[in-house]
Amino acid sequence: MTKYEMVVGLEVHCQLATRTKLFCGCGTDGYGETPNSRICPVCTAQPGSLPVLNAKAVELAFRAALALECRLNPVSVFARKNYFYPDLPKAYQISQYDKPFSEHGRLRLSEGGKTVGITRIHLEEDAGKLLHDLGALKIDGSLVDLNRAGVPLIEIVSEPDIRTGDEAHAYLAALKEVLQYVGASRCDMEKGEMRCDANVSVRPEGAQRFGTRAEIKNLNSFKNVKDAIDHEFHRQVAVVESGGRVVQETRLWDAAKGETRSMRSKEDAHDYRYFPDPDLPPLVADESLVARLKAEMPELPAARRARLTAQLGLTAYDAEVLTGDRALADFFETAAAAAPKGAAKTVANLLSTEMLARLNAESLPPSQAPIAPEHLGRLAGLVVAGTLSSKGAKDVFARMWQTRKDPVELVSELGLAQVSDDGALREWVRQAVASNPKAAADLKGGKDAAIGSLVGAVMKLSGGKANPAAVRGLIKEAVQS
Amino acid sequence: MSVTEADVRRIAKLARLRLSDDEVSRYGGQLSKILEAMAELGALDTSGVPATSSVTGAVNEPRADEPRPFPDRERLLDNAPEREGPYFKVRKVLE
Structure with a gap:
């Protein structure tokens, strides 16, 4: 029977720990606050508004890249990723495409010392949040909260170096640890500050070529990632074993059912028509900034x-x-x-x-x-x-x-100081030996375990203050004499 | 360079535009002409010119990370075709 191995690459989005959004002065602290309480003409895409880049977001993104041993590109370019969805007011997301700010890094997993390559890290803005009903109240439309729209993210894309669900878990744990260490992101998964998609394929063990991959979304905990990957591996092996072919598609992880399911495949494949955003000049990695960040690296x-x-x-x-x-x-x-x-x-x-x-x-x-x-x-x-x-x-x-x-x-x-005073200890030991003649005899006869009850008696007499190490020595001395 | 009818329909779909058959052929012709005009640039020798994504020569001048709350969010909400309390409201999205 053929043995299979899984090939996994992870795409992780992390919210940068800035006070304001990526391209406007709105606060990033809108989680759980009044809907649309952190919005302005820029992040709601009012005509004529223009984005202005947040210096701190750049600094934190660079820090993350340096900590992940990435190369910082001297010049990177913001690009528009075009698609229509109501959580995206401009009908495009400002992201980076063919010229991301950093590439070619790596992360060593704490377990086993395996190293996972980092393909690239790019800067982008988050989208808003859609609600389909308000608690029990059904709404005849969908509701949009743009507090999150424009919040700065880095997307960290790994090489397809991961081979087990446990390795994926270890990678995410190591990534979170590093990003928190350098202060780039708080990575609070419950607040959606760290989110993960997994690209999973299978191939016969020893094969060079990759199989067709499925992208799994909706992975909101490390455990979900591990479980979803393990499940998807078995699903794909079953497809291949039964003579079928794995289809390239997006699948959703259903944690309650413990399975992935195909998202209704869109009629046409995504065509994002990326192009350089004319509103934002190229981002130059300032040499003095980079030197300072390297010097400050913890x-x-x-x-x-x-x-x-x-x-x-x-x-x-x-x-x-x-x-x-x-x-x-x-x-x-x-x-x-x-x-x-x-x-x-x-x-x-x-x-x-x-x-x-x-x-x-x-x-x-x-x-x-x-x-x-x-x-x-x-x-x-x-x-x-x-x-x-x-x-x-x-x-x-x-x-x-x-x-x-x-x-x-x-x-x-x-009055907790331990009593090590010889005179006091000797008196307690004398009393303990006198009132536990059997234990004393056993100890003298070579039953070392018998010392426990004598030490216990001394501790009781001393109200727990006797120094147990000193007591042991004195008890041995006392029974031998 | 000629833009086919299928190209026009695809571009219109991506842009969420509903075009009549007349419009498809009219815009197809116009788009072809635009591309032909742009193709003239191909005659220029650009082998010594580095690729660029920006023509102004400006580089990014980031701003400080200081919150500047917008004072009139009600106006932003009112500017939308529909709202529901503090939310923007759109046609039902089914995922």
Whole structure:
């Protein structure tokens, strides 16, 4: 039986994190706001209005391209993509066609180190939104909200390098991470700030030629992308196996049914009649701007992960968790710098358990955590020095979250300092051994596991403040004597 | 260069124009003449001239990313053939 492989390329649209639209001064914050509250003569295509390019959109688009190792074209051209649809007031979308601003990049996936080529990235404006009814109220027409019309997007087109649904998922995750890192896009999928179409074809394993591809639309989550691609692969294999031919078409993913279905094929194929937009002069990639953006390029997540594992001894898993978000990684590094040498692992533990749980529960970004990173570093220092037990550290963290106080202050305030004082520990150990003669005898007889109940007894006597490591040593000493 | 009737009908369809048979043949003739006139440019030697998408020589002068809300959105909505509350209204679109 022939074995098949899938060939997938992704087209991802991401909203650039600007304050205003691509060609006018209307705000981009219209999501969920009053319909048509962010409109003007330009983005509603009133006769005589003219587009003026947003400098920040260019800067963010260039940043994204540099982070994806693309070549920036010295000159790029805006083109009109012509089609009629009510969400597109000009009856053309301003996009880029044969001269996009960047090409020939690549993105390394975190999993397995595979690299996916980036064919091109171009700038374009978003369309508006159509509504067919208002909740339960049926309307005798369709309604148009142009808050989104003209919002700046980059379209990132990958090479057909993706071979599995999981790779597609990993590509999108890596892309989102990089774009958020350089501040190009917030990539909030729920707000439609990151959208994906997938080109899928199949071919016998080892074949050089590509099969006919289908384009799948309506993929609004990473999971949808993976599921849709996997489903489409099996559908196409079944078509080929039964002697049929895959048709080049656009298919919609139906997440509820878990299948793709053909969109009613239009009578004639799309003919967008692209041509250079006479309203917009060519975009020149200003050399000083590009030099500045290169100098400002932050360390990207993959490089940062490698450095954190090598320099600070973090596990690959911890590094992955901490670098997924740039603000979180910044928080970690500031905290680790404030902690004593060798405490980085403890900082990472406190961050990924105590802090992330609370941030998630309260849906706060790391930058708004009510804890100073330096304080977290000092807390880790207290744990490493043996002043606080790990249970004590949890308690202090909880208080830090509420009070924003320095952990050193809280430890004395709460009386949580771990007791390492020899005299006090010995007295607790003596009592514990006296009241647990069987455990003491077992331990003396070589049953090491018996030490647990003795340590537990000491912790109980001390109200949790005894330093467990010191206690263990003293118990062994006590039973042997 | 001659524009066929099929060309005219296709172009009209793309432009959402409904043409009578008379108009198809009339515009076909006019379009052919326009293309013939443009074809004269083909006689020029442009081998040393770089391709261009713009004739003004201007380059893009982007603006700062400062919001400038338009003060009169009601006028924009009223300018449409039909509106429904804060929405523009169009004929039912079926997807």
